[in-house]
Amino acid sequence: MADLYRKALEAERKSLWATCRLKGLAKDTPERQRIAELDALLREHEAKQKGGKG
Template identity: 70%
Template structure:
C-alpha cells in the first residue's frame, strides 16, 4: 500500500523547489523554510516507519 502522507510531502517539496528555482529565491524566504521543514518531516516519518 502506498504511503500517501509521504507522497504528499514529497509532492509539495518538489513543487516548492521548482518555484524557488524558477524565481531564484534566497534561503531565508518562507518557501525555502517550508522545504526545510518538509525535509525534517520526511526524515522523521522514514525513521519512524523503519523503526
C-alpha cells in the same frame, strides 16, 4: 501499500523547489524554510517507518 503521507510531502517539496528555482529565491524566504521543514518531516516519517518494521 502506498504511503500517501510521504507522497504528499514529497509532492509539496517538489512544487516548492521548482518555484524557488524559477524565481531564484534566497535561503531565508518562507518557501525555502518550508522546504527545510518538509525535509525534517520526511526524515521523521522515514525513521518511524523503519522503527515500526524492526
